[in-house]
Amino acid sequence: MERMNPYPLRLLPGSDLRKALESAVSEQPGGPAFVLSGIGSLIDAKLRFAGHDTATTIPGPSEILTLAGSLAENGAHLHMSISTPDGRVVGGHVVYGNTVRTTAEILLAPLPGWVLRREPDASTGYDELVVRRRVAE
Template structure:
């Protein structure tokens, strides 16, 4: 396993940036191990709800984790607001970096990830194959 440390800058869309990095580096299988930083806006999809919640204000990224490949990302994140309230869920496009996002990605060179429709869940789910 190799690691790839990243820093996203103010104005970057967290999800879109990670997906663009995966495509540009042709990452066949990777995991976001952790991320910290801050956001000026967040869009999180909560469990059992189809549409993401739009949150605005200053937020700290407490945790960021998920899978990443050229097929896209499946990311979960917890954030806190200025009052210490914590929100968490599935990361949607529109999570905008405020000052920085420092992210550690693990590259799994012996595997390939794809997203394929799962009849049981009705969603495109992770399929792991040896490379």
Template sequence: MTPLRLPPGTDLKAGLLALLAQPAWADGAFVVAGIGSLHGARLRLAAADAATEIAGPCELLSLQGTLSTDGAHLHAALADAQGRVWGGHLLDGNRVRTTAELLLAPLPGWRLSRAADAATGYAELVVRPRT
């Protein structure tokens, strides 16, 4: 497992995906845990087609998911400034406010990717042994 901190101003999703340009991360990883704060947030809620925008500062209560060179599938739980909790798919455009503290798990011997799944209509996780 690898701990990581993303600094203020970093786009959370893009910052994580940028790791995959490094050879050590090229096969993908699981995001096991994440906490921190954001300048507002953009989530796609369950079964929604459009983004939900959460204004103002947010606390990142939890972040989990997968990273591959084909993209990320990340779920987040956030609290807005009034303490309301929101949860859903993390989209692009979530800027770190003070910090994002993360725990990542690369999987030696395995390669993560995403491929279209006719049953769901989404690009779903594909796990293969690394050759």
């Protein structure tokens, strides 16, 4: 049984949340990872709601309440919930263009013994997660 070695990550103001997480995984030893937890703040958050093909912008500052998902070698699948300045909570699929306002504090769990890839799935019509054990070289 492999031991999980989670590591913390802080994203700075101006970072694109999704791009930064994809980059962090490609630059860290250990390969793919799952996002265990994430909090922080965004400006003009962008989420794709269930059943929609395009993202919705939630204007102004917002707080990240939850962030979770998988970071495969060829893409991410991330969901988050945010709160607006008036306390309204919305959630959905994380797209590119979510700009960190003050900070994003994230805990990643790398999975060095596994290969995670997103591949077409005929039953859903989307690229879905395929999990394989890493073959020793």
